[in-house]
Amino acid sequence: MHILVTNDDGVTAPGLLALAQEMKKLGQVTVFAPDRNWSASGHVKTMDRPLRVRETILADGTPAFMSDGAPSDCVALALLGLIEEKIDIVVSGINPNANIGHDVTYSGTVTAAMEAVIDGVPGLAISLDSPENHGGKLDYTTAASVARRVAEKVTAEGLPQGVVWNVNVPYLKENELKGFMVTRQGLRLYRDELDRRLDPRGRPYYWIGGQAPTGVDEPGTDFGALRAGYVSITPLQLDLTAREAMRRLENWKF
Amino acid sequence: MHILVTNDDGVTAPGLLALAQEMKKLGQVTVFAPDRNWSASGHVKTMDRPLRVRETILADGTPAFMSDGAPSDCVALALLGLIEEKIDIVVSGINPNANIGHDVTYSGTVTAAMEAVIDGVPGLAISLDSPENHGGKLDYTTAASVARRVAEKVTAEGLPQGVVWNVNVPYLKENELKGFMVTRQGLRLYRDELDRRLDPRGRPYYWIGGQAPTGVDEPGTDFGALRAGYVSITPLQLDLTAREAMRRLENWKF
Numbered sequence: 001m002h003i004l005v006t007n008d009d010g011v012t013a014p015g016l017l018a019l020a021q022e023m024k025k026l027g028q029v030t031v032f033a034p035d036r037n038w039s040a041s042g043h044v045k046t047m048d049r050p051l052r053v054r055e056t057i058l059a060d061g062t063p064a065f066m067s068d069g070a071p072s073d074c075v076a077l078a079l080l081g082l083i084e085e086k087i088d089i090v091v092s093g094i095n096p097n098a099n100i101g102h103d104v105t106y107s108g109t110v111t112a113a114m115e116a117v118i119d120g121v122p123g124l125a126i127s128l129d130s131p132e133n134h135g136g137k138l139d140y141t142t143a144a145s146v147a148r149r150v151a152e153k154v155t156a157e158g159l160p161q162g163v164v165w166n167v168n169v170p171y172l173k174e175n176e177l178k179g180f181m182v183t184r185q186g187l188r189l190y191r192d193e194l195d196r197r198l199d200p201r202g203r204p205y206y207w208i209g210g211q212a213p214t215g216v217d218e219p220g221t222d223f224g225a226l227r228a229g230y231v232s233i234t235p236l237q238l239d240l241t242a243r244e245a246m247r248r249l250e251n252w253k254f
Numbered sequence: 255m256h257i258l259v260t261n262d263d264g265v266t267a268p269g270l271l272a273l274a275q276e277m278k279k280l281g282q283v284t285v286f287a288p289d290r291n292w293s294a295s296g297h298v299k300t301m302d303r304p305l306r307v308r309e310t311i312l313a314d315g316t317p318a319f320m321s322d323g324a325p326s327d328c329v330a331l332a333l334l335g336l337i338e339e340k341i342d343i344v345v346s347g348i349n350p351n352a353n354i355g356h357d358v359t360y361s362g363t364v365t366a367a368m369e370a371v372i373d374g375v376p377g378l379a380i381s382l383d384s385p386e387n388h389g390g391k392l393d394y395t396t397a398a399s400v401a402r403r404v405a406e407k408v409t410a411e412g413l414p415q416g417v418v419w420n421v422n423v424p425y426l427k428e429n430e431l432k433g434f435m436v437t438r439q440g441l442r443l444y445r446d447e448l449d450r451r452l453d454p455r456g457r458p459y460y461w462i463g464g465q466a467p468t469g470v471d472e473p474g475t476d477f478g479a480l481r482a483g484y485v486s487i488t489p490l491q492l493d494l495t496a497r498e499a500m501r502r503l504e505n506w507k508f
Contacts, residue, residue, distance in 0.1 A: 240439055
């Protein structure tokens, strides 16, 4: 099995290293990640400028490709032929924060997996729900092991066509996990605030600030599963049609 | 009614001007758009740098705000309080190309409307299906008029909560339109190719190239409606859960 490993935090991120190391237990790994952080950068296809691709090595000596494109660009470049060997699965992560609820269209981690699926390859996004940042030294052991178990299952059982697996892992030791739960996308509650400041020349600039997002703790959702100590696995589709609204709109006259 | 007009092609785009002029027939218009092109830039929330906001004027003298953020950032800034008056609806466009099928998560036009909906305000995305670029001089008259008619209808009837209206308009005169069709999201067929070139110093760089995307011409879809000469109105939701896949996965043991 040939696994493409990518992320949205950039090629130097510890979560990428942990994921690449664990995926090597399943087969051949190619790492192809952005050369910088692209968090909350969305689903990008870079068309107005060309992209550079350079070779680098991870902290453990693993060879890797990096590009100046977004996570989804890295996946597109790899699948369009920059990586010659056939890729069987794309695994994106490990993101140091959960990607749940409305996060999924913003998330570079998730949109990299979307890009894989659009290109006909199974895509998994792996995120760690770490409410604190632990001085920047997060333990990715559990999330990496979960990623391996899910990737193994997906390749054994076959993934329904056109589905992205969005996997979120609580910040627990593996033996403390309550189990795995197949969930629906829940509701994120963003608490963004406009933070206006003045630069040294007295001109305003604006941060999108405020507290970290929270969510609605409903059973059966991604947010609910994490709160209860379960790994959340949400299958996502790329057909966004609101079918209920569609039926209502069909009676409208324009 | 107070209408926020934005786009993903930047504040100087003729499609934005045409939309702003037409929306003035419905109420007060505030224009707030990116200062450059953000096509296929996805759903962005810029958090690693602050954003600048500047005042400018459109080609007809209409005052406008522009920022160095993405379309979705412009909407977020406006709704977080940079625009003090309550905004009743966000209208994004007019994009000079269709946004159908899988385009919707890439599209800056559509993700600006998504941002509005996440923030609790109705969001409309308006795109023109112009197969040729007509020397850069597209006629936005029909699409602008359609945008006004849809926005009028939405505010009169009330939009189902949490739904983005994705409107695509064929490149026809208004009296040549076959009508309006409520559609589901169809299937895009991307024809991207890796285009490897060498720079003046002999080092490779890569364009994501290839022919423009096409689609599967099925009745009832966005692509099918446009092909048949209809305005396509697709209600989109932000819950991407693949419910059919979910049922299948519930039997899996991890």
